[in-house]
Amino acid sequence: MGEDTETPAAEEEEEEMPDSEEDVESIETPTEDARRFNIKGLLINIRMFRRIVQVLFILFINAYIFGAWFGQEQITAFWTEFAKILPTLPIIAPLEAPLAVIAGSFDTLNRELTSGFFPFFTLGAMVIILTILGRVGCGWVCPVGTFQDFATLPKRNKSRPAPGTEKELRRVKLYIFVITMFMSAWVAVSTVLGTDESIRNALGIFADSGFNPLNPAYIIFYEFLQWNWPFSIDTLWYFSTWGTVFWLQIVFVALVLAISYWYPRWFCRWLCPAGWLYGFFSRDALVGIGRNPARCTPDTCSKCEEVCPMNIRIRRFPYQHMYSPDCIMCLDCKSHCPNGAIEIRFS
């Protein structure tokens, strides 16, 4: 994994960090009591707000669950109508998930290709969202990103590979993207020519989408729901009906979460092919991060880099606008900057 560097997560400073210039001035000399009972700061804290949004989106993405919970046909009918007008979003969320009303752009793109359709609408919606908002979907919406964020929360000292190792590891997701798209294109052409049966047999579980068997969202929101789960001692034998591949997928999902405890967003940074695609189109996004040169003190401070879950070397980018394909607009850097120097830029 390369040479690791331990960096403090500075979680304990979260409530005291300024979110705006006004906040900087208002908390210059707070008393201990004022800090402890800073209810306003607690409520408007960007990080807490993002956690709430992330949880709400996990429920929203799987909104049919409300119908299942309450058993009301009206709720299910409402989401069915709503789902028809929603575009796919630049996250990973399987099209096939039984409780889903929102699908991920990358998942849908692969599925449409392997069905013999060119994904005009999916591609168009994805490019528009990414070029305007950047990878906001990755930072605030994607359930796999959310699971990793929650897995890493209890760890105060995050591990980070040396820059050279990080650079090499980031390339892996590009390789996975190329392999995945090659398989999808192969199946697409064979489907159009009517000769897809043999290729589908050869690719097996990779035929519908080359990424699905390793896609944590597909495994959690689709495959987990397809198997018989033992809910009592009498039904423990259900475990024996689970296939080897499914067990391996469970181990993989467990590893994604477990490793995230030490390495924040490691799946996003190194493995996710959707993340590579989204980064490609969001690099020059209209909305992004910049630093105020009058406030930033890069020679004596590196707090933003220490807390960045995507391990971006923020200080190496121009002050005006940080055009990084890896930025997921989580705003952790903004909420932790001691000088209030991080700003959201529209350019």
Ligand code: SF4
């Ligand atoms: S990079 Fe992370 S947050 Fe973005 S789509 Fe992939 S898993 Fe989701």
Ligand code: SF4
């Ligand atoms: S942006 Fe803030 S946290 Fe980052 S180097 Fe500048 S002052 Fe430090």
Ligand code: SF4
């Ligand atoms: S640069 Fe800031 S907004 Fe972008 S991923 Fe890192 S912490 Fe989040």
